Each structure stands twice: as C-alpha cells, then as structure tokens.
Amino acid sequence: xxxxxxxxxxxxxxxxxxxxxxxxxxxxxxxxxxxxxxxxxxxxxxxxxxxxxxxxxxxxxxxxxxxxxxxxxxxxxxxxxxxxxxxxxxxxxxxxxxxxxxxxxxxxxxxxxxxxxxxxxxxxxxxxxxxxxxxxxxxxxxxxxxxxxxxxxxxxxxxxxxxxxxxxxxxxxxxxxxxxxxxxxxxxxxxxxxxxxxxxxxxxxxxxxxxxxxxxxxxxxxxxxxxxxxxxxxxxxxxxxxxxxxxxxxxxxxxxxxxxxxxxxxxxxxxxxxxxxxxxxxxxxxxxxxxxxxxxxxxxxxxxxxxxxxxxxxxxxxxxxxxxxxxxxxx
Numbered sequence: 170x171x172x173x174x175x176x177x178x179x180x181x182x183x184x185x186x187x188x189x190x191x192x193x194x195x196x197x198x199x200x201x202x203x204x205x206x207x208x209x210x211x212x213x214x215x216x217x218x219x220x221x222x223x224x225x226x227x228x229x230x231x232x233x234x235x236x237x238x239x240x241x242x243x244x245x246x247x248x249x250x251x252x253x254x255x256x257x258x259x260x261x262x263x264x265x266x267x268x269x270x271x272x273x274x275x276x277x278x279x280x281x282x283x284x285x286x287x288x289x290x291x292x293x294x295x296x297x298x299x300x301x302x303x304x305x306x307x308x309x310x311x312x313x314x315x316x317x318x319x320x321x322x323x324x325x326x327x328x329x330x331x332x333x334x335x336x337x338x339x340x341x342x343x344x345x346x347x348x349x350x351x352x353x354x355x356x357x358x359x360x361x362x363x364x365x366x367x368x369x370x371x372x373x374x375x376x377x378x379x380x381x382x383x384x385x386x387x388x389x390x391x392x393x394x395x396x397x398x399x400x401x402x403x404x405x406x407x408x409x410x411x412x413x414x415x416x417x418x419x420x421x422x423x424x425x426x427x428x429x430x431x432x433x434x435x436x437x438x439x440x441x442x443x444x445x446x447x448x449x450x451x452x453x454x455x456x457x458x459x460x461x462x463x464x465x466x467x468x469x470x471x472x473x474x475x476x477x478x479x480x481x482x483x484x485x486x487x488x489x490x491x492x493x494x495x496x497x498x499x500x
Contacts, residue, residue, distance in 0.1 A: 170315050172307065172367075173360035174494065175257070175353040177466035178250025180243050181453055182347055186212040186221070186331070191342055194222065198339040208429020212346030212454030214331040215243065225336040230384055232332035233273070240273040240327035241282035243349035247459075247466075248287055248325055254469060255321075255353035255360075262353075263319020265293040266309070268302030268326055270457040270485070271333045271381055283325050291319070299379070300425060300484025301369075302326050302458035303350065307492055308369040315356040325351045328457040335386040344428070345387070346454025350462040362472070365493040366412060368405065375487035394487075399431055401489040402481045403438045409479040410439065413493050418477050419445065425482045426450040426460030447478075458484070465494065474498035 188200035188210060203209055214221070215238040226232055244267065252259060267280035272295075274282060280293035298305040306324045327349040334341045354364075375397070379389040402424050414420050422441045424432050429450050436446050449464050456463060461480050465472075472478075478494040 170311065170356055172311055172364040173355045173358060174362040174364055175321070175355060175358070175360035176251040176253070176255030177462060177469055178247040178252070178254065178351045179459070179463040179466040180246035180250070180349045181213045182215045182238050182243070184214045184216065184218055184237070186214050186218070186346070190218065194225070194336060194342070196337055196339040196342060198343060203343045206430065207343055208433070208451055209343060209454050211452050212331070213348060215329045215347045216331055221336050226332070226334055229333050229386060236329065236332060238329070240269060240279055240329060241286040243329065243347070244283035244325040244327035244351065245286040247327070247349040248283065248323060248351040251323070251351040251353050257321055257353065259287045259289050261321050262289050262323045263291050264322045265289060265291060266296050266306045266322065266324045268295055268297035268306060268458060270299045270328055271330055272297070275383070279327065280325070283327070298484065298486065298488055300427070300457045300460070301482045301486070301488045301490045303462050304482045304490035304492065305369060307364055308367050308490065310354060310356065311367045313356070318356050320355055320358050322354045323351060324354060325349065326458040326462070328459045330387065330455070330457050333381050333387045338386070340391060341387055344455045346456050348453060348456035348459040348463055350459040350466060352462065361498060362494055362496045365495055366409065367492045369488070369490045371486045371488040373486065378487055379485035395428065395431055397487060398425065398427060398483040399434050401483050402435045405481045405489060405491040406435060406439045406479055409491060409493050413477055413479070418475050421445045421447060421476060421478045423447050423461050423464045423478055423480045425484070426453070426464065427455045427483070472496045
C-alpha cells in the first residue's frame with residue numbers, strides 16, 4: 170500500500186536548559202564533560218527553570234502541576250503546523266493517533282486530549298512505544314486496509330520527558346529535552362513524499378533496560394542501551410542503504426536523537442558524509458519519540474524531489490524501527 174506524507178510540524182517549548190544551567194545545579198557536570206559524552210549543548214523544557222532549580226524535580230507528580238505546556242497543548246501546536254503545511258483543516262482529519270514516553274493521562278488516551286485541543290471530532294486512540302512511537306504509528310497504518318481509513322490521518326507524539334527527570338542525577342539531567350511532532354498522512358491522497366519500507370522489531374527481554382514509572386523518575390542501563398542503539402541503528406541504516414540507494418537521488422540519514430556521539434559513531438560505521446546527516450540533538454537534547462521526525466520537520470522547506478531520507482529509531486521495549494522517506498515533489 171502507499172503511505173503519503175502531506176505535512177510535518179514540530180514544537181519546542183521556550184524554556185532552555187543550557188549546560189551552564191546544569192553546572193549551576195552543582196551535580197558534578199560541566200559543558201566539556203557533557204559535550205564529550207553526549208554532544209548536547211542545550212535542551213528545552215515545559216517546566217519553569219526556577220522550579221527545576223528549587224526542587225530538582227524530586228516529585229514528578231508535582232511537575233504535572235508546574236508544567237507550562239500540557240502534552241495536549243504541545244501536540245496541538247505541532248499539529249497546527251503540520252495541518253498548515255498539508256493545506257488541510259482540522260475538520261478534514263478522520264483519525265488521530267498519539268503516543269508518548271510520558272503520558273499526561275492514562276485515561277483518556279492522549280490522542281483524545283490532542284484532538285479535543287484541536288477541535289477534532291473523529292476517532293482517536295493511542296499507539297504508544299516510547300521513543301519509537303512515531304515509527305510504530307507508521308507501522309500500524311501500513312498494516313491497515315486503505316479502504317478502511319479516512320482520507321487524512323493525524324499522528325502526534327508530544328514528549329515532556331523533563332518532567333520525569335531527577336535533576337540531581339547528572340546522567341539523566343544532561344540528556345532530556347521536551348518537544349512535540351505531528352504528521353498528516355494519507356493512504357489514498359498522493360502527497361509530496363511517500364513512506365517506504367517500514368520496519369519494526371522488539372526484544373521484550375530488555376524491557377527493564379529503559380523505564381519511566383508512572384509516578385517515578387526515568388532510569389536506564391546507559392551503557393547497555395547505548396551499545397544496543399548503535400548496533401541496531403547501524404544495522405537498519407545499512408539495510409536501507411542497500412535497498413534504496415539510487416542513481417540521481419541523495420540518500421540522507423536521520424537517527425533517533427538520543428546522543429550526538431552515538432550518531433557520529435553510526436555515521437562513521439555506515440559511511441554517511443556530514444552533509445547527508447541531519448540532527449538537532451545538540452541544541453534540543455533527546456526529545457524521545459519526537460526527535461527524528463522533528464529533524465525532518467525543521468528542514469521541511471529544504472527537501473527536494475531528489476531526496477531520500479533513511480530514518481531509524483530505537484527505544485524502550487527494547488524496540489528498533491526504520492522507514493525510508495522519499496520526496497517526490499508537489500502532490
């Protein structure tokens with residue numbers, strides 16, 4: 170089946186967690202230490218900076234009350250951009266899917282919260298897989314019968330992982346930023362890009378390697394997860410390179426925005442030149458499931474009909490996924 174992309178949108182909150190801010194928290198980190206290990210200079214947060222400074226976010230439940238942007242608000246902002254770029258109205262959307270690494274509500278579905286914020290009266294449900302949520306949403310759509318779907322589907326991934334970070338833990342504090350991404354998709358209406366070769370796999374044996382408890386702080390087995398992420402990203406990228414490299418088309422790479430140093434390693438292993446690798450992790454941090462697609466969205470006006478983008482994601486579960494985004498010009 171064909172899966173067309175009509176528009177992407179993104180949102181990053183205004184409050185900035187610089188490395189200097191983290192140094193001032195006196196948690197044993199410096200800008201040089203952070204850049205050497207993860208390649209991140211800055212992050213955005215939905216939380217007030219004074220709140221983080223005063224509380225170190227000791228109680229994630231209180232962070233829900235302190236937040237400046239709910240997931241529904243962040244998702245709405247990203248979705249409005251995607252809808253504008255797609256040239257359709259919210260009323261044209263017949264299905265809303267959402268997913269997040271840190272949901273605002275267990276019930277109702279986050280998709281219902283986002284749809285309500287947009288004034289959309291349509292079927293809405295969650296397809297959630299933490300940092301690979303966007304990939305899994307595409308996978309689910311690719312398995313559906315085109316005749317069973319409405320003309321336009323909206324997928325949204327709002328992420329506010331800073332609310333789940335213990336800001337006395339330097340290993341977590343340096344990584345995370347908040348953001349949201351949204352996409353307008355169709356299986357029946359041609360658009361400026363097609364999504365090809367969607368893949369998804371999981372190893373539930375590693376489910377305890379990355380965890381966000383419902384009322385607790387993020388934790389992970391950092392070394393194991395990083396090695397897993399490098400191995401799987403390089404593997405999936407190599408498969409997309411072999412399967413889709415074409416004369417006259419430029420093959421770009423966008424990976425999960427977890428760690429700049431990890432992405433550098435993958436590019437070296439797979440022979441990706443610097444001008445064909447795109448990321449935003451240095452300035453926005455790890456925005457979980459919103460990361461890779463937000464890179465695509467931030468470059469939306471620069472893609473041409475000669476561009477293919479190999480997009481790879483890894484995340485909790487443990488789960489790994491990929492797709493190829495092929496730009497073909499105006500719909």
